[in-house]
Amino acid sequence: MAAVNQDNTLVVATTTAPSNSKQSQPRAKTVDSQSVLKRLQSELMALMMSGDSGISAFPEEDNIFCWKGTIIGSKDTVFEGTEYRLSLTFPNDYPFKPPKVKFETLCFHPNVDLVGNICLDILQDKWSSAYDVRTILLSIQSLLGEPNISSPLNNQAAQLWSNQDDYRKMVEKLYKSPKA
Amino acid sequence: MVSDSITNASIHAAPNNNNAARDVGKKKRARSAKLKQCKLDVRREQWLSQGAVKNKDCKAEQNGVVEERKDRNNRHPFGNLGMRPGGGENDGSIHHHHHHDSDLDSNSPNSLTSSVLGSNYSETNFTGSSSSSSSSSSSSSSSGGCCSGNITEDDEGGGDDGCLDDWEAVADALAANEKPKNPCLESPPEHDPIAQSGSPQETTIGSDGPSFGVENSKSQCARTIPKASGNGLAWRPDDAFRPQSLPNLAKQVSLPNSNRKHYGCGGVPWAYSGVVSAPSTCPICYEDLDFTDTSFLPCLCGFRLCLFCHKRILEEDSRCPGCRKPYEHDPVEAEASVHGGSLTFRLPRSCSLITRS
DSSP, rough: HHHHHHHHHHHHHHHTOOOGTTTTTTHHHHHHHHHHHHHHHHHHHHHHHHOTTTTEEEESSSOOOOEEEEEEOTTTTTTTTOOOEEEEEEEEETSSSOOEEEESSOOOBTTOHHHOOOGGGGGGGTOOOOOOOHHHHHHHHHHHSSSTTTTTHHHHHHHHOHHHHHHHHHHHHOOOOOOO | HHHHHHHHHHHHHTTTTTTTHHHHHHHHHHHHHHHHHHHHHHHHHHHHHHHTGHHHHHHHOTTTTHHHHTTTTHHHHHHIIIIIIEEEEEEHHHHHHHHHHHHHHHHHHOHHHHHHHHHHHHHHHHHHHHHHOOOOHHHHHHHHHHHHHHHHHHHHTTOOOOOHHHHHHHHHHHHHHHHHHHHHOOOOTTTHHHHOOOHHHHHHHHHHHHOOHHHHHHHHHHHHHHHHHHOOSSSHHHHHGSSSTTTOOOHHHHHHHHHHHOOOOOOOOGHHHHHSSSSSSTTTTTBBBHHHHHHOOHHHSOOOHHHHHHHHHTTTTBBBBOOBBBBBBBBHHHHHHSSSHHHHHHHHHHHHHHHHO
16 A cells, blocks of 8 residues: 555656647657556456457567557457457557547548548547547557547548448458458 | 263163153254254354454454344344353353263263253254354354364264264255345345445445445445446446447456455455455556445446546546546545544454355
């Protein structure tokens, strides 16, 4: 308990400091990154234990702040059987700020642009620090099958969505397996 | 030596055609199962209350623990009213019994009978007090120790095939323990709305409520929770356009609870129930929650987090991670006043430990 208190008082000290920016930055960074480290390690454990089907993620070799994730398209959607690789980059003030999540595999989807940016509210203004990698990936997985047509990043995909058969053909045509 | 004397007592009493003694003997047999159950009860209580022994006196004096008492098969009221004097009597009669035993070998049948009566009287007395009190006050546990020893001797003296009988008695006692408890647990009406209110977060608060031990906070919880369940959802009505298959925050929060039960069990024994009902680690920073944190309920939606993450969120967007609503400051202050002293919420925890065993 003492350790927790000590650690937390440090966090408090640093979180009140950010206005001083430069001087307190190194210290804030080390304390923050320690707590972020703990959180990310715990998330990794939870994710590996959870056994969710169709999603996975793992940190890059030397940097636990950069993860690679994979999402498999859900059954009974036009993305069934396709696999997508994503990158997740965690800020130093994670989980108070959302990670940056991008598709690395081309994904023909109304809410994903051609370079892989995702328009998903929980990754922006609807972010909550109670979200984690697992819920992010599950959210993106369900976004694949249920796009928000009203605010598309990919207009062509949004227009084609109404015709699911053609959409499926387009997905198959554009799909390149990340393993290939 | 003592057991021998009792055997002598029961054997000698019958040939004497002493009706009283025979009746007593029958009663004794009939009660033996009950007595064993008592013995079990007492031992269990002793075992359970080891952690709670230090806090006993304060607990008995706490007036606010009304809810606790209801939950506990009315044990505590009996404990307060009847237990202290009853325990005294028990001790007295038991000692009395022992003294007679030691005198038995040299005494007349009459004195034997009386000693049997005496012993039976003490047993009866004990039966009453243990089933009604089973409390963790020090007097009961000490007299419990005395009685349990006494009963063991009786069993052996009765010439029963002790081994088999013991196992049967264990089964009987377990069954008998189950039966009276269930109706009592169900009977307090204020438990029902909480139990039925579904979401795991609410049940978390609900089950934690009694452990606060203060009637006000408890009833407050019962009243406020159903309200919160209406608008405390992770997705607000304006989120209705979102896919329904998106994961729910409530589910996410509840997951760690079940996972960490065992972890919490190993840590601090007397806080077991508290750890079970609330997450043992902060869902934001994954640091262990201390007792201030576990009793800290910053938002009506029931989302718990450590004080430091809460403070940090207050400095940034000041919205609850569980329901995304802005934090209100009133609930926080109310909590703080309820849990001003660490003693206040330690005691009910040890109480609820006994309830849930």
